[in-house]
Amino acid sequence: MRTVVRHRLFWPAAVLVVLLLSNLISSPGFFSVTLQDGHLYGSVVDILRRAAPLILVAVGMTLVIATGGIDLSVGSVMAISGALACVRIADGAGWAVAVLAALALSLILGLWNGVLVSVIGIQPIIATLILMVAGRGIAQLITGGQIINVTDDAYRVIGAGYALAIPVSVLIAAAMVAVAVVLTRRTALGLLLQAVGGNPVASRLAGVHARRLTLLVYVFAGLCAGIAGLIYSSNVSSADSNAAGNLIELDAILAVVIGGTALTGGHFSLAGTTLGAVLIEALNVTTVTLGIPVETTLLFKAVVVVVLCLVQSATFRTLVLRRRKNAIGAPA
Amino acid sequence: MTALGTTPATNKQAPPARNRVYRPKLRQLPVLATLALLIIMYVIGTANYRGFSDTQVVLNILVDNAFLLVVAAGMTFVILTGGIDLSVGAVVALTTTLAATLLDAGWPPAVVLPAMLLGGTLFGTGMGAVIHFFKIEPFIATLAGMFLARGLALLINRNSITITDGFWTSVAQQRIRFAPGVFISSSVVVALVVVLLGAYVLAYTRFGRTVYAIGGNADSALLMGLPVGRTRIGVYAVSGFCSALGGLLLSFYMLSGYSLHAQGLELDAIAAVVIGGVLLTGGSGYLFGTVLGVLVLGLIQTILTFQGTLSSWWTRIVVGALLFAFIVLQRLVTRRVR
Numbered sequence: 001m002r003t004v005v006r007h008r009l010f011w012p013a014a015v016l017v018v019l020l021l022s023n024l025i026s027s028p029g030f031f032s033v034t035l036q037d038g039h040l041y042g043s044v045v046d047i048l049r050r051a052a053p054l055i056l057v058a059v060g061m062t063l064v065i066a067t068g069g070i071d072l073s074v075g076s077v078m079a080i081s082g083a084l085a086c087v088r089i090a091d092g093a094g095w096a097v098a099v100l101a102a103l104a105l106s107l108i109l110g111l112w113n114g115v116l117v118s119v120i121g122i123q124p125i126i127a128t129l130i131l132m133v134a135g136r137g138i139a140q141l142i143t144g145g146q147i148i149n150v151t152d153d154a155y156r157v158i159g160a161g162y163a164l165a166i167p168v169s170v171l172i173a174a175a176m177v178a179v180a181v182v183l184t185r186r187t188a189l190g191l192l193l194q195a196v197g198g199n200p201v202a203s204r205l206a207g208v209h210a211r212r213l214t215l216l217v218y219v220f221a222g223l224c225a226g227i228a229g230l231i232y233s234s235n236v237s238s239a240d241s242n243a244a245g246n247l248i249e250l251d252a253i254l255a256v257v258i259g260g261t262a263l264t265g266g267h268f269s270l271a272g273t274t275l276g277a278v279l280i281e282a283l284n285v286t287t288v289t290l291g292i293p294v295e296t297t298l299l300f301k302a303v304v305v306v307v308l309c310l311v312q313s314a315t316f317r318t319l320v321l322r323r324r325k326n327a328i329g330a331p332a
Numbered sequence: 333m334t335a336l337g338t339t340p341a342t343n344k345q346a347p348p349a350r351n352r353v354y355r356p357k358l359r360q361l362p363v364l365a366t367l368a369l370l371i372i373m374y375v376i377g378t379a380n381y382r383g384f385s386d387t388q389v390v391l392n393i394l395v396d397n398a399f400l401l402v403v404a405a406g407m408t409f410v411i412l413t414g415g416i417d418l419s420v421g422a423v424v425a426l427t428t429t430l431a432a433t434l435l436d437a438g439w440p441p442a443v444v445l446p447a448m449l450l451g452g453t454l455f456g457t458g459m460g461a462v463i464h465f466f467k468i469e470p471f472i473a474t475l476a477g478m479f480l481a482r483g484l485a486l487l488i489n490r491n492s493i494t495i496t497d498g499f500w501t502s503v504a505q506q507r508i509r510f511a512p513g514v515f516i517s518s519s520v521v522v523a524l525v526v527v528l529l530g531a532y533v534l535a536y537t538r539f540g541r542t543v544y545a546i547g548g549n550a551d552s553a554l555l556m557g558l559p560v561g562r563t564r565i566g567v568y569a570v571s572g573f574c575s576a577l578g579g580l581l582l583s584f585y586m587l588s589g590y591s592l593h594a595q596g597l598e599l600d601a602i603a604a605v606v607i608g609g610v611l612l613t614g615g616s617g618y619l620f621g622t623v624l625g626v627l628v629l630g631l632i633q634t635i636l637t638f639q640g641t642l643s644s645w646w647t648r649i650v651v652g653a654l655l656f657a658f659i660v661l662q663r664l665v666t667r668r669v670r
Binding site: 123125130132133145264293302305309 | 416468471477484486487490591603643644646647655656659660
């Protein structure tokens with residue numbers, strides 16, 4: 001029991017379970033999953049489907065944060081990727097061409113961030129701020145300031161379709177998580193990333209190509225954000241440069257922090273991040289089913305951030321522990 | 333003998349000849365670059381668009397951006413210590429919402445105004461305390477503050493609240509006229525006073541020196557016996573105060589309180605500070621630079637308005653490009669110093 005409670009992911013998992021269970025109050029059939037026309041339907045499936053873009057973005061963010069960096073531009077990259085895909089399709093290109101073009105552009109944008117951080121040596125938060133500010137402008141430039149609506153059934157499958165009874169977006173997210181896990185845990189890549197995050201100078205002296213690795217994680221984060229942008233725009237069959245990925249960078253960072261990855265870099269948990277992303281989406285769904293005003297989710301997020309950061313803060317922990325020890329040790 | 337003795341003294345008084353030609357200090361370079369950019373933009377504007385050279389065009393930039401100027405001034409303090417404050421936009425929104433709600437409930441302006449300023453200051457102090465005592469990264473602590481403030485504002489009222497208070501409307505309409513058709517609003521006066529006060533504090537007080545010292549190297553500052561904790565909390569309090577004041581100025585400008593006011597204002601403020609030549613890692617920069625940064629942002633918008641055919645999204649792209657240019661410039665400058 002004690003080892004279970006002590007586990008890194010115990011608290012986020014507990015919060016997720018409580019959140020899901022609290023849905024039973026207003027909708028007793030919350031957990032029922034039905035198979036209809038060969039598609040899985042149900043609130044739980046819906047949470048996963050809605051969480052797919054966030055999971056993707058957060059997984060990319062996790063690797064960036066593992067190297068001690070941060071990527072603020074993911075929301076803008078989402079908007080650009082969705083915009084380019086929709087505009088290409090509206091111009092009459094096939095969906096595959098459009099998707100490939102969008103992904104290629106996302107890779108380039110990721111490369112841009114990576115070059116700024118690793119080659120020019122700008123602080124990550126500042127380097128990615130540039131694309132965060134300019135990105136939405138670029139997305140609007142691509143769409144001409146319009147909301148582009150597309151009617152392409154094949155494209156719609158990415159965000160709203162089903163395969164093997166499971167939503168395609170969930171499958172894509174799961175595949176990317178699997179790729180990230182295999183790359184970082186089955187090869188030495190994960191270890192090297194942690195080394196770079198733990199101490200860039202020491203890792204470079206130890207022969208790790210810190211610069212190349214840093215470049216790589218930003219490219220990966222760009223790719224993840226690009227795919228997330230495709231899922232988002234495909235799900236609503238349109239490209240909205242302002243709404244796509246709005247504030248998702250903050251949610252993604254939140255998911256990473258909830259998952260137990262320290263913002264200072266050095267160690268990371270992809271499972272934790274996925275859990276964190278699902279938790280955030282479950283929170284959004286729960287507030288709706290419970291009839292709580294949607295605005296309170298922001299307050300809740302604030303509380304979660306504060307509590308999690310306090311728990312992670314060494315000073316706070318020693319402060320609390322000392323007090324507890326005093327209380328036990330005090331004679332009267 | 334006497335000649336030997338007097339030489340150092342004369343050397344001290346008379347500056348060396350090479351200094352006769354004005355050579356800017358390296359850390360002033362970004363500010364001068366911004367100033368040059370501003371002048372070039374203005375010249376291009378006046379050359380291409382009729383009516384651009386009108387004095388009121390320049391004054392309108394101040395009128396439209398008075399609240400941004402105040403918020404960016406607060407942000408400058410925080411960034412000079414090497415921190416960041418993401419909560420400013422949300423605090424502005426919360427201030428407008430809360431002020432409008434209280435005025436609507438019949439509270440007198442004489443109570444609402446100080447209450448808002450005090451509230452903003454306390455909010456900033458709280459975040460500063462969390463950052464300092466629990467060693468939480470400013471980015472995360474102020475992110476939580478942003479969620480909290482925006483959430484509270486939404487909780488108070490989701491809709492836009494019109495302000496009909498007599499004092500508010502009279503301040504909103506008040507114009508300080510220099511000549512027929514040449515005027516500024518009272519918000520501009522407030523903003524300029526804040527900037528002058530801020531510049532004075534940064535340049536001539538112990539608090540200001542400590543701010544630069546922390547930004548330069550917090551550990552050294554601590555070892556020097558400077559009040560690092562108090563100052564670090566202080567800059568977030570200043571930023572909170574400036575955000576609340578900016579919120580009040582925005583509520584004068586808009587005559588409404590709305591929880592979705594000032595979305596993305598934190599980005600504008602950070603952009604203004606960076607374009608103004610303040611080093612984002614802290615320790616170097618001037619409040620005067622921030623003023624220039626705000627003016628550059630305002631001038632971009634004015635040029636786009638005069639151009640007419642260019643769409644609004646070019647603002648963001650141009651601001652992004654400028655950010656890039658200035659960050660790379662800073663990088664080069666700091667590299668040469670080291």
